[in-house]
Amino acid sequence: MQTINVRRKPRGKGEILVKEGQKVSFFDTIATIDYLPGRLVRCDVSFELGCEPRNVNQYVSLKSGEWVEQGTVLVTYDRFFTKRVVVSPISGFYVFTSKVLGYIFIREPILLDPDKQKSSMKKAFEQSEHNQNMTKQEDKDTVPNFGIGNIIYDNYLKHTQNAALENLEKAKPKNEAGQFKAGFSGVVRTIEQQNEIVITSKGYRFQGVLGFGQQNFGKLTFLESYSEELQESEVPENLIETIIVIRGRPSLRALQKIERQGGVGLVCGSIPLSVLQDFCPKEPLLHLGHQMPITMTLVTMQKFGETMSQEQYAELKTLEGTWCLIDGNTQLRAGCKRPEILVPIHT
Numbered sequence: 001m002q003t004i005n006v007r008r009k010p011r012g013k014g015e016i017l018v019k020e021g022q023k024v025s026f027f028d029t030i031a032t033i034d035y036l037p038g039r040l041v042r043c044d045v046s047f048e049l050g051c052e053p054r055n056v057n058q059y060v061s062l063k064s065g066e067w068v069e070q071g072t073v074l075v076t077y078d079r080f081f082t083k084r085v086v087v088s089p090i091s092g093f094y095v096f097t098s099k100v101l102g103y104i105f106i107r108e109p110i111l112l113d114p115d116k117q118k119s120s121m122k123k124a125f126e127q128s129e130h131n132q133n134m135t136k137q138e139d140k141d142t143v144p145n146f147g148i149g150n151i152i153y154d155n156y157l158k159h160t161q162n163a164a165l166e167n168l169e170k171a172k173p174k175n176e177a178g179q180f181k182a183g184f185s186g187v188v189r190t191i192e193q194q195n196e197i198v199i200t201s202k203g204y205r206f207q208g209v210l211g212f213g214q215q216n217f218g219k220l221t222f223l224e225s226y227s228e229e230l231q232e233s234e235v236p237e238n239l240i241e242t243i244i245v246i247r248g249r250p251s252l253r254a255l256q257k258i259e260r261q262g263g264v265g266l267v268c269g270s271i272p273l274s275v276l277q278d279f280c281p282k283e284p285l286l287h288l289g290h291q292m293p294i295t296m297t298l299v300t301m302q303k304f305g306e307t308m309s310q311e312q313y314a315e316l317k318t319l320e321g322t323w324c325l326i327d328g329n330t331q332l333r334a335g336c337k338r339p340e341i342l343v344p345i346h347t
Helices: 045-049 053-059 114-135 149-167 252-260 273-279 310-317
Strands: 002-008 013-016 029-044 073-079 082-087 092-097 103-111 179-181 186-192 196-207 210-212 215-222 242-245 265-268 297-300 323-327 340-344
Touching: 002 186, 002 340, 029 045, 029 092, 045 053, 045 073, 045 082, 045 103, 053 073, 196 310, 215 310, 242 310, 252 273, 297 323
Parallel strands: 215 242, 242 265, 265 297
Antiparallel strands: 002 196, 013 029, 029 103, 029 179, 073 082, 092 103, 186 196, 196 340, 210 297, 215 323, 323 340
């Protein structure tokens, strides 16, 4: 048993609801998420000003994370009796200026409120259409109108709304969209920069070898298998809010069924490379930890082809039915990090 510090960071922009020293449990809402980071829009400032890309940065006075409204002047160029300005095509957050490309990058937020999102996007499309008409007045009579503006708008609205929902914390029956849960039981120790909340508690820490996916929390549930490989028929129904633990390895169909039944994590001895390659959307050996875009967190406790040690499995078994947090963060080079299963004492 040891002191555990868990770092919880909302994926979107919102408001922190807790204070330092406050006690929290797994399903307590510690932050609200108003919107998620959306598309990254680039403005070709170098082309508009007619200057070298490396010189663009000297005309930019914005700071990273600063909010800019649509139509706001980003850069003013006034030299040699020539005045030129570049305005923001969207409302969003200034990200950075590329010295190589000469672009200014602005991140458009995706609002979680459908009404606000619809009105914001409608305004953006109207402004975009207005700008296009202003720059192409001479070609107005020669360009045919196919009447597809509404179709494009509807499709884009649906796409961004789906993307927003996919980037949220995995939905749970007791959760509401836009709420960020503590995911751990303990005391809020500090609230650091970029809204990173540190929760501390006494508990148990189990380190794995390889991990894939983000942080998830659920109830430890053990599955027994007749062989070292867990088969699809051995996976039960209704695994919502559970973290499955097996001593051996899962087959591809068993892994897929665990995900379909609502499992939020899997802890196992190992996973064959071929199964990982078929299950993960990206090459697993190149995208470890949080770089792997999967909803179910995977943690292997041994190297490829091995089963979990009897001692480690028995120690985990004593905690069956308790709530825990699983973190797939893995880094093998500088600043080595290992995936973890964290179990607080009071759950």
